């Protein structure tokens with residue numbers, strides 16, 4: 001899992017760094033060279049998908065997703081555990097569905113030769129982030145649940 | 160027995176106040192009335208069905224997430240390159256009457272070729288409408304010649320052909336998302352933009368851009384499309400009703416988009432059908448913005464030719480991408496039109 | 499009853515709310531409700547990945563990670579410290595001076611950061627111990643910092659404004675400008691409240707160390723820090739860049755100030771800041787993506803129309819409806835975080851905004867003030883969490899001193915509701931609406 005931790009941070013962090021740099025350089029070139037890098041808007045946007053989904057995987061790993069815990073906090077250990085399981089099941093159902101349709105989309109885009117609008121890169125370079133990160137998230141959710149059951153704690157500490 | 164859905168989803172990328180939107184709203188009403196409510200269509204305005212990503216429309220229509228759509232080729236271009244035909248600069252508007260020229264393409268051989276391409280994707284074209292000719296506005300100076308374009312920062316659609324056109328004219332095409340474009344224009348982060356009146360007016364661009372040039376560099380047709388499976392599910396009499404309503408929708412849309420800008424046909428059609436609009440910006444968009452204080456430059460045929468003359472490299476690159484056969488067919492159609 | 503159970507809108511609502519209340523992450527609650535209803539009613543599940551993607555690639559949303567990144571960089575660059583030193587010199591030992599100054603710092607930091615809890619963290623670490631050292635009660639000091647940090651989403655830049663603008667379609671530039679004066683007005687109301695408490699309890703700061711000279715030295719030292727909002731807001735409204743670009747520029751400005759001028763940031767820090775930002779912005783963005791899916795299903799099954807019709811059924815009186823919205827948002831603010839409030843309530847309120855012809859920019863500011871109130875109302879109160887962590891106090895300790903500041907904010911809200919001019923004048927003057 002150590003390797004995967006780094007993978008998410010590297011892909012996500014590099015994407016974010018590139019995005020913000022491109023946006024900044026675009027402002028500079030517009031004023032210094034009266035030249036706009038037309039492809040920049042699209043590239044920053046599409047890298048955003050990689051950054052977001054890798055970041056989401058980190059969030060699922062650390063349990064730092066936005067959630068409403070005031071009822072949860074009133075449950076005992078057993079109750080909380082049942083809710084942890086519920087949460088894991090719904091997460092797995094959602095991300096499995098997303099991964100499934102994501103794969104279909106990617107295959108369809110490869111078959112159609114769909115390109116991004118401005119830079120004309122293959123669309124699937126970006127849409128494939130959905131199935132890949134969905135699988136990562138599913139792994140994270142299951143790992144977190146397993147650790148919680150092993151260590152006799154709850155998956156979500158709650159504050 | 161025929162099984163109807165409770166509701167048919169129709170995707171549209173603009174709102175109900177545009178010429179396209181008004182015609183579409185009437186189409187929906189007419190179909191509902193004439194089928195006794197059996198075919199109940201709900202319009203998802205502003206690209207809502209694609210969560211606002213207009214360029215996903217063709218992909219989602221193929222999968223029947225939408226049952227119908229009223230679409231512009233600009234949004235289909237990333238997956239359907241021949242749609243760029245209508246974006247070839249001054250390809251249509253350098254003819255004696257650009258409206259008759261585009262009608263001829265749609266009804267002619269080129270139109271058939273496009274319709275059959277679309278049929279291969281499982282979609283049926285019911286009729287053709289119009290978003291209008293795309294015009295140019297800016298806050299720097301009136302534009303009458305290509306030289307006037309020099310160094311002006313124009314926000315353009317992020318699709319490559321637009322960038323190529325503006326670069327050839329010596330302007331600075333800028334990639335600014337439409338979501339931020341209006342603010343950028345208001346704050347003068349960029350100097351100008353290009354869009355048909357149907358986008359220009361609802362966004363009140365006349366309120367902060369002093370100069371407008373009617374140069375009609377591209378024409379933006381709309382197609383009313385239905386998914387083939389849905390079409391087949393309708394009995395013949397219902398198909399006939401929808402087909403006729405679609406034709407009317409296209410004509411109504413064109414009349415609204417062309418009103419006061421064409422030779423008078425649009426006004427005649429609207430009056431005959433008792434659909435003449437009431438709002439001043441609909442009755443005569445050019446006069447409306449002039450009254451507001453915008454300096455409108457309407458290019459003559461010769462002035463357009465001066466722009467067209469600069470487009471050699473754009474044609475060289477894009478005719479091949481679009482397909483020579485289709486471009487030639489369109490030329491042929493326009494030549495045979497009655498002007 | 500059976501009719502209700504056959505209604506897709508009912509299930510869309512139930513399948514979202516129940517998991518949400520049971521601590522399923524809001525992103526998963528939204529996503530699960532969407533796929534369940536789309537599947538059962540056969541509404542076209544093929545849209546799933548396309549629309550999920552589409553809800554992330556919205557240009558104004560780029561400003562979310564960018565402004566979070568900018569805030570994190572500024573934080574590491576110790577820009578807040580310089581400003582606090584400067585303000586300390588400025589107020590000296592005036593009664594309640596430090597409390598009032600803390601609100602001033604929050605206002606200033608609000609023009610740098612777009613998130614309230616990040617603001618508590620950035621300014622609280624220095625301000626709270628500083629105030630305690632000067633004799634202020636710790637709970638009061640923490641309450642002042644937590645409440646005033648709520649201003650970070652009302653003074654531009656603001657993540658809440660960006661999300662509101664994306665959902666309603668108003669211009670980010672316009673709503674940023676609209677928040678400026680209301681932010682200052684609420685700040686003034688809070689300052690009065692903090693002053694009154696300080697006077698009653700006799701809080702004063704320490705005398706100035708070096709008189710006028712000290713002020714000038716601190717000002718010089720803080721100069722580049724003080725320029726930050728000028729760069730961000732001046733850049734946007736001077737037509738140099740768009741709001742999203744402004745966020746990117748702010749990141750590099752902070753980086754240069756932090757490395758070259760203040761020597762506080764190294765290369766290793768840059769990477770840590772990036773990863774930290776990735777984490778914080780993904781938590782917002784994943785909700786954004788799934789909320790977009792949910793609003794697709796919401797409009798497809800007519801949920802939004804039904805709920806707003808229900809609200810309008812209660813009364814046709816504009817003021818009653820507005821009051822009711824404030825009450826609902828107040829309760830929601832006790833239980834939900836700001837991002838969720840925007841995504842759950844704004845789509846439902848859009849029909850009401852249209853019905854009463856409210857200015858969507860003005861309403862967005864009022865809405866955001868309520869979101870800001872929610873950050874200091876327990877049990878779910880992000881700003882108080884962070885405040886507790888810094889001060890080592892409990893939520894119960896903080897609640898009493900928060901109440902007068904909360905009342906001050908609500909009074910300011912009433913004032914801004916009655917006089918919309920204060921909200922709309924700036925964007926109108928700038929030609930943005």
Ligand code: NA
Pocket residue numbers: 607608609610611612613649650651652653654655656
């Ligand atoms: Na702010």
Ligand code: NA
Pocket residue numbers: 831832833834871872873874875876877878879880
């Ligand atoms: Na709260």
